[in-house]
Amino acid sequence: SYELTQPPSVSVAPGETATLTCGGDDLHSKSVHWYQQKPGQAPVLVVYDDKDRPSGIPERFSGSNSGNTATLTIGGVAAGDEADYYCQVWDLGADPVVFGGGTKLTVL
């Protein structure tokens, strides 16, 4: 079955840019979605179809997808961005919905 790989943790200073990656075979051929999940809360969609933002998501959140790696970039990171971030795709395999293992973003 298809697999998505995310680094377990990323740390960034306030005001800096956080770069979160998601790896998978031929990932560029799939639509990648990103979710933010804070403790005790349901996930929130922050980027869909590689680079589009749902209504209400700040422009600081941007996405890209090329080759085998998709990237979520968060500009001007603030304490409120501290959360787990998951990437997700729809695959044509037996289990069509695949999540990455998640990356814990820590704001120093």
Place this chain on the structure above:
Amino acid sequence: QVQLGQSGAEVKKPGASVKVSCTASGYSFSSYDLHWVRQAPGQRLEWMGWLNPNTGNTGYAQKFQGRVTMTKNTSTRTVYMELSSLSFDDTAVYYCARAYGAAAFDYWGQGTLVTVSS
């Protein structure tokens, strides 16, 4: 506004079954697939399956085949997820989520904690 409201927390014994509900409001119920995703304590999100509210068609993750059943009640705009033969490993928060486009989950329920305990 779009809302997915889930049923309350459950405590079950090993071997029992649990049925969690998800009631949709604020949009055309039949127009979007609803999926179930669970999250064990401290673990990643895990996809369980989907249901098409228009046709009733379902698809389940291989891991849960034979143990999960997803159904709907169109008149109450509610979908259900029933998981049988529960084990301690099934302790998790269970979420329903609406799928948009290429299965981007744009709205989520608040989650239902299912605890399996003897």
